């Protein structure tokens with residue numbers, strides 16, 4: 001996806017504060033952190049949202065979840081975190097490349113449904 005902002009971050013065309021990368025996923029600090037820890041984990045391959053995934057995407061979806069604990073610990077959220085995937089218009093998704101927010105820090109993140 002030529003113009004997708006997160007595809008461009010994966011390709012290094014737009015700078016990001018990268019915290020992790022492997023063959024399937026890429027993770028970086030959110031540009032407008034809502035909590036002391038606020039990391040985005042994305043598939044390297046363009047997937048528009050959770051509403052577009054297929055069984056073929058299960059390896060990358062699993063990887064996004066399995067790397068979360070270490071990313072949270074390494075980035076200031078040692079005692080738990082919240083993982084959020086906003087999806088589509090109703091979910092309040094603003095960037096049309098699937099991404100999981102990992103939010104946390106030393107203190108509880110707060111009410112469940114507050115928009116991150």
Ligand code: AMP
Nearest residue numbers: 016029030031032086092093094095116
């Ligand atoms: P969502 O509302 O779930 O689509 O979240 C999109 C997130 O992407 C927001 O938290 C933005 O702050 C973040 N974001 C947008 N552009 C960038 C960027 N260039 N680098 C890092 N984070 C970004």
Ligand code: ZN
Nearest residue numbers: 004007046097
């Ligand atoms: Zn993309």
